[in-house]
Amino acid sequence: MDRTAAETATSSSRPASPPVPSGCVGAGGGRGSNTPTAPATTPSVVIWLQLASDMADVRVPADHPLRDRAGFDDCTLDELRTLADSESSSGHTTCTPVVIGRDGVRRATAEWFSDGDGVAFQPVSAYPEPGLLEWPSEGVMIERAPSGAYVEEWHLLPGTRAPATHHVDASGRHVYRSGGAVVLVRDRSTPVPRTARLDDLVAECGDDRDRLVAG
Numbered sequence: 001m002d003r004t005a006a007e008t009a010t011s012s013s014r015p016a017s018p019p020v021p022s023g024c025v026g027a028g029g030g031r032g033s034n035t036p037t038a039p040a041t042t043p044s045v046v047i048w049l050q051l052a053s054d055m056a057d058v059r060v061p062a063d064h065p066l067r068d069r070a071g072f073d074d075c076t077l078d079e080l081r082t083l084a085d086s087e088s089s090s091g092h093t094t095c096t097p098v099v100i101g102r103d104g105v106r107r108a109t110a111e112w113f114s115d116g117d118g119v120a121f122q123p124v125s126a127y128p129e130p131g132l133l134e135w136p137s138e139g140v141m142i143e144r145a146p147s148g149a150y151v152e153e154w155h156l157l158p159g160t161r162a163p164a165t166h167h168v169d170a171s172g173r174h175v176y177r178s179g180g181a182v183v184l185v186r187d188r189s190t191p192v193p194r195t196a197r198l199d200d201l202v203a204e205c206g207d208d209r210d211r212l213v214a215g
Helices: 005-010 077-085 198-205 209-214
Strands: 026-033 044-050 054-061 089-095 106-113 131-137 140-144 151-156 164-168 174-178 181-185
Touching: 044 174, 044 181, 054 174, 054 181, 077 198, 077 209, 198 209
Parallel strands: none
Antiparallel strands: 026 044, 026 151, 044 054, 054 089, 089 106, 106 131, 131 140, 140 151, 164 174, 174 181
16 A cells, blocks of 8 residues: 555655555554463553554553543543553554465564654553564464564454545644544653653652643
8 A cells, every 4th residue: 555645744754664564554453462372461452553654553451441531631640640551652664575484374574663753652662672473364463572572463453444544633633544443642742851661750740640641
């Protein structure tokens, strides 16, 4: 799939990347484990929305009360603190060409970047490795860390192949759309004071709600 005009326009601060393999494009719902043999971790709402290059990745615990809130202002301090371990981001994806193995399975290696127009929810990622991708069947993708730190299984959500667009709305939010899936992304209103995991930074905020929401 070619990059859309909107995606090209909003990504002008970095060199254009070749389109990712078609098997990546769309919105996938995922579940994972922190080791190759472990059972699935605590259920989460996990959506990876992948365009030709640009992407948005959203991860929130399935039972988190934020799902029933209109925004941060409706959350208690404790509810806000529980978000500090989330691993969400936006940016762009690069991927090697797909290679078909002797077993007939298609494989490639992907990397994700939040420079330029992207936003990383965590100042320090818990999983900075490339992803080893394989497509065992249509609409299913397995992602593994080279170190074995995690395995994720992604299933294409129906109706999310196209249209695939990325634009900036009137309020400055980045709007990523793939079919019926849409992710809105805004940057922090205040830069983090230092490069560290959010749970450490949040702990330093104490009960200062304004600092906590800004970070």
